[in-house]
Amino acid sequence: MAEDLEPEPQEPISVADRMAAEALVVDVDGFEGPLDLLLNMARTQKVDLRQISVLALAQQYLAFVDKAKTLRIELAADYLVMAAWLAFLKSRLLLPPDPEEDGPSGEELAAHLAYQLERLQAMREAAAKLMARDQMGRDFFARGLPEEMERTRKVVYTATLLDLMQGYARLRTRDEFRPFVMDRDKVFTMEQALERMRGMIGFAGTWTDISSYLPVGWGEEEGMWRSATAATFAASLQLVKEGHLEIRQEDLFAPIQLRRTETRDE
Amino acid sequence: MSDTDNAPRDSLFEPPAMAEQERMVEAILFATADPVTVKELGDRMPHGSDPAEALVSLRKRYEGRGVQVVRVGDAWAFRTAADLGYLMQREVTETRKLSRAAVETLAIIAYHQPVTRAEIEEIRGVAVSRGTVDQLLEMDWIRFGRRRMTPGRPVTFVVTQAFLDHFGLESARDLPGLADLRAAGLLDNRPSPLAATGQDEDDADALEAGEGQSELFED
Amino acid sequence: MSDTDNAPRDSLFEPPAMAEQERMVEAILFATADPVTVKELGDRMPHGSDPAEALVSLRKRYEGRGVQVVRVGDAWAFRTAADLGYLMQREVTETRKLSRAAVETLAIIAYHQPVTRAEIEEIRGVAVSRGTVDQLLEMDWIRFGRRRMTPGRPVTFVVTQAFLDHFGLESARDLPGLADLRAAGLLDNRPSPLAATGQDEDDADALEAGEGQSELFED
Numbered sequence: 287m288a289e290d291l292e293p294e295p296q297e298p299i300s301v302a303d304r305m306a307a308e309a310l311v312v313d314v315d316g317f318e319g320p321l322d323l324l325l326n327m328a329r330t331q332k333v334d335l336r337q338i339s340v341l342a343l344a345q346q347y348l349a350f351v352d353k354a355k356t357l358r359i360e361l362a363a364d365y366l367v368m369a370a371w372l373a374f375l376k377s378r379l380l381l382p383p384d385p386e387e388d389g390p391s392g393e394e395l396a397a398h399l400a401y402q403l404e405r406l407q408a409m410r411e412a413a414a415k416l417m418a419r420d421q422m423g424r425d426f427f428a429r430g431l432p433e434e435m436e437r438t439r440k441v442v443y444t445a446t447l448l449d450l451m452q453g454y455a456r457l458r459t460r461d462e463f464r465p466f467v468m469d470r471d472k473v474f475t476m477e478q479a480l481e482r483m484r485g486m487i488g489f490a491g492t493w494t495d496i497s498s499y500l501p502v503g504w505g506e507e508e509g510m511w512r513s514a515t516a517a518t519f520a521a522s523l524q525l526v527k528e529g530h531l532e533i534r535q536e537d538l539f540a541p542i543q544l545r546r547t548e549t550r551d552e
Numbered sequence: 553m554s555d556t557d558n559a560p561r562d563s564l565f566e567p568p569a570m571a572e573q574e575r576m577v578e579a580i581l582f583a584t585a586d587p588v589t590v591k592e593l594g595d596r597m598p599h600g601s602d603p604a605e606a607l608v609s610l611r612k613r614y615e616g617r618g619v620q621v622v623r624v625g626d627a628w629a630f631r632t633a634a635d636l637g638y639l640m641q642r643e644v645t646e647t648r649k650l651s652r653a654a655v656e657t658l659a660i661i662a663y664h665q666p667v668t669r670a671e672i673e674e675i676r677g678v679a680v681s682r683g684t685v686d687q688l689l690e691m692d693w694i695r696f697g698r699r700r701m702t703p704g705r706p707v708t709f710v711v712t713q714a715f716l717d718h719f720g721l722e723s724a725r726d727l728p729g730l731a732d733l734r735a736a737g738l739l740d741n742r743p744s745p746l747a748a749t750g751q752d753e754d755d756a757d758a759l760e761a762g763e764g765q766s767e768l769f770e771d
Numbered sequence: 772m773s774d775t776d777n778a779p780r781d782s783l784f785e786p787p788a789m790a791e792q793e794r795m796v797e798a799i800l801f802a803t804a805d806p807v808t809v810k811e812l813g814d815r816m817p818h819g820s821d822p823a824e825a826l827v828s829l830r831k832r833y834e835g836r837g838v839q840v841v842r843v844g845d846a847w848a849f850r851t852a853a854d855l856g857y858l859m860q861r862e863v864t865e866t867r868k869l870s871r872a873a874v875e876t877l878a879i880i881a882y883h884q885p886v887t888r889a890e891i892e893e894i895r896g897v898a899v900s901r902g903t904v905d906q907l908l909e910m911d912w913i914r915f916g917r918r919r920m921t922p923g924r925p926v927t928f929v930v931t932q933a934f935l936d937h938f939g940l941e942s943a944r945d946l947p948g949l950a951d952l953r954a955a956g957l958l959d960n961r962p963s964p965l966a967a968t969g970q971d972e973d974d975a976d977a978l979e980a981g982e983g984q985s986e987l988f989e990d
Binding site for chain 2: 793794795796797798799801802815816835836837838849851852855858859861862
């Protein structure tokens with residue numbers, strides 16, 4: 287404040303000139319890139335960005351870069367690239383269009399630059415409007431004391447009848463308990479049964495009990511007997527389907543009997 | 553947003569209208585992380601406000617609503633109406649397999665009911681934990697039966713109707729007998745080939761196999 | 772708690788009366804600091820409830836009150852009325868000061884979404900630092916959108932529900948000045964005439980950007 291009241295020291299240039307000079311002399315990092323600098327310069331033309339003189343802008347920018355160089359300011363590469371491009375644009379705008387050359391005209395390029403500047407300006411204004419909105423936690427507030435959503439984990443325990451039976455069986459046979467596993471060597475497969483029966487059915491001229499087809503040694507142990515019976519029965523059905531065998535059962539639960547099919551040529 | 557024309561609020565001397573004070577109390581109670589005392593309300597509201605009176609009318613306004621203005625100690629806060637508390641709970645139901653100890657205890661009760669805890673322990677060969685029995689009681693699968701007329705008058709356990717319903721049994725007598733278990737291949741009286749080879753670590757093994765097996769039969 | 776005699780609630784077939792549904796929505800929205808979607812409301816309310824309708828009357832009920840029912844994207848929440856913010860100094864949360872670059876990047880994403888990093892850089896005329904994007908992601912104001920179906924399949928950025936919530940926007944369509952910017956063609960992806968001479972894929976890019984932007988206006 288006090289400084290403001292002090293009389294201005296005598297200077298050859300006006301305050302406005304000095305401020306403009308400062309704006310130029312400011313280190314380039316103060317601007318967010320060439321487009322930002324250009325936008326800043328364009329604002330000094332004090333016209334709608336659409337009516338901006340891109341030519342004047344290009345000259346202004348090139349003058350800045352020249353001056354910056356004499357002031358030995360390290361200029362980032364993109365500022366120099368922009369300078370080169372603007373010099374190119376300037377020449378395009380000044381020279382009459384070359385009918386030989388295709389590509390965009392100087393006017394098109396200038397229009398695009400003006401568009402870019404206008405768009406950047408618009409986004410800055412939009413950002414400002416956005417930040418000027420009422421904001422949560424500053425102007426309006428969410429519930430300060432949210433009630434915890436109680437996530438009650440309800441555990442339901444369950445068991446099947448089989449679990450129960452197994453549990454009991456385990457207890458009753460604790461000493462000799464042996465876990466139930468599918469042992470492959472106690473399983474007689476249908477393929478095995480088929481192979482076995484194919485070799486045997488030739489001898490089945492009369493009705494024979496299916497049990498006589500069971501493999502030797504599979505009749506004693508219950509699990510093995512069941513597996514062998516099932517496989518042999520399934521194999522029999524397959525052979526019936528193939529026409530090699532006839533099958534019958536006299537009564538419910540009566541023994542199942544097999545007989546070779548009488549072929550005509552035999 | 554902040555350019556509303558509530559003249560009273562900005563006045564130095566006139567407190568805001570009561571309706572406005574009510575809005576203020578409403579907003580403060582809503583946004584504050586802790587219940588707010590009348591004094592705190594007064595400190596935050598414009599000079600001359602009467603938060604106590606505003607609270608009365610706010611409280612009335614929320615009568616019967618989904619949230620209520622409730623007193624917490626000497627402070628005030630919004631709370632969900634008690635009858636809607638169930639909306640604040642998300643129940644996650646998780647189905648777990650009953651532990652082996654629980655299954656065995658349950659099986660013994662089912663096969664031997666009425667049975668005392670001592671008898672269960674004798675059959676299982678290990679102590680029955682309080683938790684196991686409690687769990688089964690809580691599941692309503694077992695209940696207390698009559699006391700045994702023996703010294704100490706120990707309580708007995710029996711299975712419940714809920715147990716029978718769950719397992720699809722008409723009565724506990726319908727439980728498969730040992731012969732059925734054997735026929736079902738659950739009992740195998742031959743000595744374990746593993747035991748024969750001298751390996752002893754099969755308890756865990758058996759457990760695993762048992763689990764595997766039950767999976768085999770489920771569904 | 773649950774032994775009230777609101778017969779409709781327990782009924783299997785009849786949804787609760789609308790007044791009751793309104794209370795439920797009120798309780799659920801009051802209980803949480805985060806916006807709740809209509810679907811979530813429906814999931815928590817009894818079968819057959821119509822939370823959308825309940826919301827309409829609830830919103831009306833709170834018009835002009837100290838707290839408001841506000842829409843945030845496809846979700847709803849209670850928020851204090853903005854004109855009462857001055858009472859809430861104690862609740863003000865210090866938001867991290869955003870750099871100018873971050874604010875501009877945020878605005879560009881909001882107005883141009885879904886937008887690629889290259890497009891943001893094209894608009895700002897400078898490279899977007901990783902930190903800026905990370906900060907916005909961390910604040911949960913932006914998130915990754917779908918990848919652009921152009922060479923390199925670049926990721927896009929879109930704003931989040933938390934962004935809408937923070938700035939009190941019902942949807943991205945309500946961004947201030949959006950219609951004007953659109954009418955002025957300032958949201959078009961206008962490729963540089965220089966770039967257009969040689970490269971063909973920019974066309975696809977521009978097309979996609981156009982599509983993306985229109986997504987903003989769809990429901």
